[in-house]
Amino acid sequence: MFSKAFRVKSNTAIKGSDRRKLRADVTAAFATLGTDQVSELIPGKEELNIVKLYTHKGDAVTAYTSAGNPILFELEKNLYPTVYTLWSYPDLLPTFTTWPLVLEKLVGGADLMLPGLVVPPAGLPRVQKGELCAIALVGNRAPVAIGVAAMSTAEMLAAGLKGRGFSVLHTYQDHLCPEGQQLDIKKSSYKKRLCARGVRGPCPAPPQLSKFLQHMQQEEIVQVKELSRGVESVVAVDWKHPSITSFVIPEPSPASQTVQEGGREQPYRAPDVKALYCVPASMTLLFRESGHRKGSALEASEVRATVIDYVKKNDLVDADNKNLVKLDPVLCDCILEKNEQHTVLKLPWDNLLSRCLEKLQPAYQVTFPGQEPLVKKGKICPIDISLAQRTYNKKVTVVRNLEAYGLDPSSVASALQQRCHASTTVTPVPGAKDGLQVQIQGNQIHHLGRLLLEEFGLPRKHIQGLEKAPRPGKK
Secondary structure: OOOOOOEEEEEEEOOHHHHHHHHHHHHHHOOOOOHHHHHHHOOOOOOEEEEEEEOOOOOEEEEEEEOOEEEEEEEOOEEEEOHHHHHHOOOOOOEEEEOHHHHHHHHOOOOEEHHHEOOOOOOOOOOOOOOEEEEEEOOEEEEEEEEEEOOOHHHHHHOOOOOEEEEEEEEOOOOOOOOOOOOOOOOOOOOOOOOOOOOOOOEEOOHHHHHHHHHHHHOOOEEEEEEEOOEEEEEEEOOOOHHHHOOOOOOOOHHHOEEEEOOEEEEOOOOEEEEEEEOOHHHHHHHHOOOOOOOOEEOHHHHHHHHHHHHHHOOOEOOOOOOEEEOOHHHHHHHOOHHHOOOOOEEEHHHHHHHHHHHOEEEEEEEOOOOOOEEEEOOOOOEEEEEEEOHHHOEEEEEEOOHHHOOOHHHHHHHHHHHHOOOEEEEEOOOOOOOEEEEEEOOOHHHHHHHHHHHOOOOHHHEEOHHHOOOOOOO
8 A cells, every 4th residue: 555655635733632532543443452552552742643645546544653653544444553553562463474575575565465374383363354464574573564354264274375365555664664763662661772882982871871871880780980971981890790690591492483372372393294185087986986076185094995995886806816906997097097998907906006096186284283284285395404515615504395394494593503503594495486495504414303303393204304414423
């Protein structure tokens, strides 16, 4: 909606009566906001303006700005929060996650398509068609866009996560966001922002930093000397002070990769992955008697049971050799190649069953804990670990396909950086529309194996490339 420049009709300060009405409208539109939060969003005395504007498509929109920052906008009598507001209240709307590369398309005016969604282990939020939702990026909880769901969560899953998922109304970095603005840390005990240059050496200290330093000096943590008016210097630090010695940086671990489940963060648990086989149109006659239709997804055991049942019901077991199956017209059409139609009359059981599996279309089912199974066509790609050569004959370890197993590449990169004491980067997979890869300096496959197998609990069959780990040197 705001992907292109809009025309401002008027920009006026809000009246007291309109301010009160706006508070009432916010309370009615967003029931999860408490009275204190509504008062914080719509302050009683601070600057608040009403901006009447027309978008490039001609829509009449009313935007509300506080201290120059857009906090709400109204379209066709419906009230919407801006991403600026969602940063302060990230739980205001159901949040869906997509990849960082998708943001550029959303800012350009594109809607969010379902293949771009990242399905967390806890499952997608439950929403209905037409419900207002927030959109965030992998590795960052702060919403970057808001949109209206084009279908319910159940319909999204039933469609195999294909099609248009959300009509995007507003994004971070679109024309509604004002440029050159800074966010104040209003939630800190010292209000607003501290000096970004730190306390090393003399620097003109803003009032908020002075208050912070004064408090630290009262606690006898530091000693501060005023060199001149507005210029303070930290001349001593008591490194043995309990406030410093008791401070511990949490040790990062794979379990720190968490998912939202029931409003609480839960540790990552590996999904259950099953290979499935879909019935194509050419094989519906063979599976129809067992109640399966075109597109039905079956496990290998179900396929074998269906074929065995068909053979026995139609009395196709060879009377002279129980290991052979006579081929009737249905089996001939489903199993045999064209050049075999008149030459192959019988097949061994194992050959018959293996041929049947080969003719079916591959699919797979992924079931994350606490989530309904998700069936997708094709074969699931294993987590791929490879070594690549870089300049000066340096090796790097590259990991791909983490997302298929509910793993956040950014979180995995952070864990590996701490474990391997090596630099890591997350980049798009070359030649792929979506997907990210993690790159770590050196041959770090041994660390990767322990991370994925022992702590994330992923089965070895879903990981390829572990054999490339460096062998221990001979003593």
